[in-house]
Amino acid sequence: MFDRFGSIPPPHPALDPNTHLIPGLKAFIKAGAHVPTNLSTNDLTVATAQTWLKTQDPLTLSLVLCFWSSVVTWFLGEVTGNVSQVDRIWTFMPVIYSAILTLHPHWQSYDFKLFTLPKLSWSSRASWDKNFVDLLVPSGVDPRMMLILLLQVLWSLRLTSNAIRRGFFDPRTEDYRWPFIRERFPGGKLSFKVFNLVFIAFIQNIILMATALPQYVLLTSRASAHPTHAAPALGRTDLILTGWYLVNLYLEFVADNQHQRYQNWKHGSGREGRPGQVGKTARQMQIDEGRLRRGFCTEGLWAYSRHPNFLCEQTGWFILYLFSVHATVSPTVINTVYKSFDAALTTRSIDPVKAIAHSAWPHFFTFALAGPLSMWMIFAGSTWLTELISSRKYPLYKQYQRRVGRFTPDGTLLKSIWLLLTGSYGKVTEDVFGQAPKQIKSQ
Numbered sequence: 001m002f003d004r005f006g007s008i009p010p011p012h013p014a015l016d017p018n019t020h021l022i023p024g025l026k027a028f029i030k031a032g033a034h035v036p037t038n039l040s041t042n043d044l045t046v047a048t049a050q051t052w053l054k055t056q057d058p059l060t061l062s063l064v065l066c067f068w069s070s071v072v073t074w075f076l077g078e079v080t081g082n083v084s085q086v087d088r089i090w091t092f093m094p095v096i097y098s099a100i101l102t103l104h105p106h107w108q109s110y111d112f113k114l115f116t117l118p119k120l121s122w123s124s125r126a127s128w129d130k131n132f133v134d135l136l137v138p139s140g141v142d143p144r145m146m147l148i149l150l151l152q153v154l155w156s157l158r159l160t161s162n163a164i165r166r167g168f169f170d171p172r173t174e175d176y177r178w179p180f181i182r183e184r185f186p187g188g189k190l191s192f193k194v195f196n197l198v199f200i201a202f203i204q205n206i207i208l209m210a211t212a213l214p215q216y217v218l219l220t221s222r223a224s225a226h227p228t229h230a231a232p233a234l235g236r237t238d239l240i241l242t243g244w245y246l247v248n249l250y251l252e253f254v255a256d257n258q259h260q261r262y263q264n265w266k267h268g269s270g271r272e273g274r275p276g277q278v279g280k281t282a283r284q285m286q287i288d289e290g291r292l293r294r295g296f297c298t299e300g301l302w303a304y305s306r307h308p309n310f311l312c313e314q315t316g317w318f319i320l321y322l323f324s325v326h327a328t329v330s331p332t333v334i335n336t337v338y339k340s341f342d343a344a345l346t347t348r349s350i351d352p353v354k355a356i357a358h359s360a361w362p363h364f365f366t367f368a369l370a371g372p373l374s375m376w377m378i379f380a381g382s383t384w385l386t387e388l389i390s391s392r393k394y395p396l397y398k399q400y401q402r403r404v405g406r407f408t409p410d411g412t413l414l415k416s417i418w419l420l421l422t423g424s425y426g427k428v429t430e431d432v433f434g435q436a437p438k439q440i441k442s443q
Contacts, residue, residue, distance in 0.1 A: 008336050008359040012229050012328040014221035015366045021216070024057030028064075058104045058219050062097050066209040069093065074201030083182075083196050084174040086204045091160040093205075095152045097212035101219050102149045105140040143234050145218050148323055151245050155316060158249060162256045177385050207378060211317060211371040214324035221328050231327035238326065245319045252312035255301045259309070262297035290434030295394045298432050304409040306387070306400065310379050311407040317372035329363045336360070399431040 013019050073085040167173055185192045223230040301308035337360055343352035383406065391397045403419065405411020419425040 008333055008356060008363075009330060011362040011366075012221055013226055014217055014229075015328055015362065015368075017367050020057070020220040020225075021059070021367055024059040025063075027057055028060050058101055059216060061104075062100050062209055062212060065096070065100070066205050070202040070205040073205065074197050077196050077201065078193070080171070082171070082174045083178050083200050084168075086200060087175055088163075088169055090204075090208065091163050092156050093208045094211040095149070095156045097209050098149050098152050098215050101212055101215040102141060102145040104219060105142070105222075142218060142222060144231070144238060144323060144327060145215055147234070147238065147242065148215060148218075148320055151242065151249075151320070154246075155249060158253050158256070162260075165260065177382070177389065180385070180389055204378075207371075207374045210374050211320075213368040213371045214321045217324040217366065217368045218327055221324075229328075238323065241319055241322055241326070245316060248312050248315050248319065251301065252309050252316070255308040255312065258300035258302060259297045262291075262299060266292060266295070287434040294396050294432075294434065296390060296397060296400070298400060298404070303404065303433065304412050306404050306406050307383055310383055314372070314376050314379055314407075317375045321368055321372050324366075324368050325364060328366075333360060333363050396431050399428050403428045403432045 069089065073089065076085045077083040163169060182192055185195065218231070221229065221231060305311055336356060340352045340356045340360075344350055387397070387401070387406075391401070402424075403412070403415055405413075405415060416425065419428055
């Protein structure tokens, strides 16, 4: 398409679901139960496994794993009466799906090992640099996919460590929200069993697999599959996205620690014997009493967002999606979109954007968005339920909702302005933070 902003070429062929995704799904559905049967035969060897991989779509192994993971988590939930089975695998399954796709070319073309170490030479600085890359990126693997996999490993380490310290891997524990839902679920026990099968077991496992769709786009858009649409080499944009992801992951880590520190204080020194009260002023002791009476964390990042960890979690999946956008959307398209938005701001009219929207949107709004969007929907529902329970448990939580935005700090700013205009700012701030606005500034 040509217009006054320039030309917008057709989207990358790999972005069309009919090119790779749908044929891969059809192949899996057609194979049906024969896929797991073939993988579990007694004569399975490295050679037969490699032959099977060469004849299958890269998504097939992930689909097989997703199906059986859904079955197992549903079965364990029914047998134990504890439906948090899928919650426990949430911390590492996205990494496994990502690793399957990332290492697929390596497993297809080389010895069936996680990593085939190259022959190394340490004679010069250039050879040292090359050896480092060769060790980090197995033969045949796309460097950008390997970078994303490493970022996801860091994500998994953070989430897994947080789950461990909260005792979430104890098979006897169940997320407090599930009993709340179970007791109020319409239709009684039978309908909840259907809910466990359809949503808790299967849909959530499918969402975990969908997080790897940006990796699937990167895998199927490689130059070997589409020689005329080669992705750019790792560069400045990848560095920016990596930095953004790491900062976002760090903030999520900080939010988790701040919340856990408050919970430890509430159930420890804040309640038992007050050992932390020695040497404190009367005002500081009054603030601690308010913190204990409040019952929930409003400190650090939690003073600007009611769910900073949820915000960072959702942001992380969208950042990973942007890696696939960078690899498949040409600079021509980016430049044309930029010109149209610039013209819209200059003319104060939406028409320049509308002129290129039809030909531009297939480049950006692809099936790879299913991962981050489904995560967003899960967290939107989870946040609503969490706040419903918290508002019933803690009388001051509604004041917290009046004072602090649900996710982004701009919501907190707007709420503060509204409270100032209505004359409620001081009282609400005192309830939420345990101190008046002037005292916040002075301490």
